[in-house]
Amino acid sequence: MPTASERVASKQGEAQPEKEENQNSKSSVRRNSGRVTGCKNSSEEEVPGDVLEVLSGQNPVAVDAFIRHCNLNPDSYITVQPRGTENCLLDSPINALRGPVKLKTFVELTMDVASASPRRYFFEARILNAFPQVETLASSRSSLNNIATLNLMVLEDFPSVQIPFEWLVQLVPPLKTRAFSLSSSPSAHPNQVHLTVNVVSWTTPFKRKRTGLCSMWLAGLDPQESKGVHIPVWFHKGSLPPPPSSLPLILIGPGTGCAPFCAFVEERAVQSASGSTAAVLFFFGCRNEDNDFLYRNFWLSHAQSGGVLSEEKGGSFIVAFSRDQPQKVYVQHKMREESQRVWSLLSAGAAVNVAGSSTKMPSDVQSCLEEIISKESGVPKESTVRWLRALEKAGKYYVEAWS
Ligand SMILES: Cc1cc2nc3c(=O)[nH]c(=O)nc-3n(C[C@H](O)[C@H](O)[C@H](O)COP(=O)(O)OP(=O)(O)OC[C@H]3O[C@@H](n4cnc5c(N)ncnc54)[C@H](O)[C@@H]3O)c2cc1C
Numbered sequence: 001m002p003t004a005s006e007r008v009a010s011k012q013g014e015a016q017p018e019k020e021e022n023q024n025s026k027s028s029v030r031r032n033s034g035r036v037t038g039c040k041n042s043s044e045e046e047v048p049g050d051v052l053e054v055l056s057g058q059n060p061v062a063v064d065a066f067i068r069h070c071n072l073n074p075d076s077y078i079t080v081q082p083r084g085t086e087n088c089l090l091d092s093p094i095n096a097l098r099g100p101v102k103l104k105t106f107v108e109l110t111m112d113v114a115s116a117s118p119r120r121y122f123f124e125a126r127i128l129n130a131f132p133q134v135e136t137l138a139s140s141r142s143s144l145n146n147i148a149t150l151n152l153m154v155l156e157d158f159p160s161v162q163i164p165f166e167w168l169v170q171l172v173p174p175l176k177t178r179a180f181s182l183s184s185s186p187s188a189h190p191n192q193v194h195l196t197v198n199v200v201s202w203t204t205p206f207k208r209k210r211t212g213l214c215s216m217w218l219a220g221l222d223p224q225e226s227k228g229v230h231i232p233v234w235f236h237k238g239s240l241p242p243p244p245s246s247l248p249l250i251l252i253g254p255g256t257g258c259a260p261f262c263a264f265v266e267e268r269a270v271q272s273a274s275g276s277t278a279a280v281l282f283f284f285g286c287r288n289e290d291n292d293f294l295y296r297n298f299w300l301s302h303a304q305s306g307g308v309l310s311e312e313k314g315g316s317f318i319v320a321f322s323r324d325q326p327q328k329v330y331v332q333h334k335m336r337e338e339s340q341r342v343w344s345l346l347s348a349g350a351a352v353n354v355a356g357s358s359t360k361m362p363s364d365v366q367s368c369l370e371e372i373i374s375k376e377s378g379v380p381k382e383s384t385v386r387w388l389r390a391l392e393k394a395g396k397y398y399v400e401a402w403s
């Protein structure tokens with residue numbers, strides 16, 4: 001997450017959502033696009049590889065339930081004064097508000113009332129079990145200070161617990177922005193941003209259905225909403241710099257990792273309309289061809305003759321379906337099959353860009369590249385680590401990973 005100073009340096013705008021019908025109805029991944037219509041604080045234009053920070057709205061039912069459980073008056077006004085740089089509220093949009101603010105607005109904008117932090121739950125439950133009454137809690141502030149996070153789920157399970165609002169502000173996790181790679185090129189879609197968002201959901205060991213705050217909220221927005229939906233967003237630089245059109249590229253982006261590479265390919269398509277562009281070799285991976293082959297038509301059309309991903313131009317689009325056969329097939333398997341092509345592009349000075357959500361994927365891809373370099377160039381495996389380090393130092397090896 002960005003620090004307060006990073007946010008100040010980035011652009012701020014408002015996005016209005018439009019939902020694109022997925023090419024794949026069974027997938028839990030949505031491409032949400034939004035037209036940026038708000039004001040921007042900086043004149044710097046966004047580029048492929050940039051990231052959009054989105055401040056999620058919250059489920060109004062959860063906000064109301066939280067206010068009710070805490071016996072708060074939603075219409076009362078409060079004044080908030082951040083005390084110092086240590087205070088997490090400094091990193092919150094509430095700082096833009098001067099003077100008194102309605103309590104409900106404060107909760108909506110700054111407190112993640114249904115926060116998904118399951119790992120902390122047992123710890124919180126133990127402490128609240130030990131101190132179920134407000135009087136005991138009040139006399140035991142040090143115990144409360146040990147609670148890392150407090151949320152609606154905990155409050156619902158311990159209805160007798162009453163905690164002063166001043167304490168709630170510190171105990172409930174602050175509402176944080178979520179980052180999404182731009183999956184559209186600003187040159188191809190001026191004044192719009194397209195995102196590729198996986199809708200996060202899971203079931204806890206106690207069979208509670210839990211969903212990711214921001215992805216679920218975005219998925220639930222209605223683009224037909226007559227008044228429009230305004231979303232506070234901030235642009236900032238990601239880990240993938242925009243490549244010059246003359247730089248050959250090896251892109252590896254399974255799952256939602258394809259998001260920034262949609263933007264790269266769109267940008268190259270715009271550039272190729274007015275000049276020559278270098279080869280792009282893209283390895284995509286998903287579970288099933290029928291269920292989550294994101295942007296199938298987009299990739300395939302760019303892989304056709306003369307396209308950005310075409311063999312004619314020295315590139316290709318290669319996909320690994322991990323679950324369409326008994327043994328898993330990942331992007332690394334496809335890279336090994338194409339090792340000559342990978343090596344020939346690397347020898348021609350290509351940059352490698354890796355993006356995606358798997359925690360293991362980036363390191364597995366790196367090991368695979370080491371194998372390929374060793375096999376094709378004949379250098380011992382130990383030296384390939386140095387080879388890739390040199391590539392990284394030369395500004396030609398980038399990873400954007402999230403979990
Ligand atoms: C630079 C960057 C770029 C990104 N780009 C993209 C992108 O293009 N597309 C995209 O979809 N995401 C992207 N992300 C991830 C994105 O920022 C969010 O983290 C993601 O959308 C989840 O946010 P959420 O609010 O929906 O979930 P949250 O409310 O934040 O919940 C997520 C949390 O839920 C818990 N959780 C999730 N699954 C489980 C499970 N199975 N079991 C137990 N607990 C679980 C974990 O505690 C996890 O931290 C990117 C992240 C970064 C840092």
Ligand SMILES: NC(=O)c1ccc[n+]([C@@H]2O[C@H](COP(=O)([O-])OP(=O)(O)OC[C@H]3O[C@@H](n4cnc5c(N)ncnc54)[C@H](OP(=O)(O)O)[C@@H]3O)[C@@H](O)[C@H]2O)c1
Pocket residue numbers: 026027028029198254255256257285286287292321322323328330331332356357358360361362364365
């Ligand atoms: N419920 C669904 O239908 C569904 C569909 C898509 C995503 N999701 C969820 O969405 C989240 C992120 O989704 P995502 O689309 O970005 O990614 P993802 O679906 O988790 O992964 C994309 C592809 O990468 C593969 N992969 C897993 N580990 C890898 C590794 N070490 N190296 C290379 N490839 C690897 C996956 O294979 P395997 O998963 O087969 O191992 C899959 O084919 C995950 O939490 C996932 O659980 C759910």
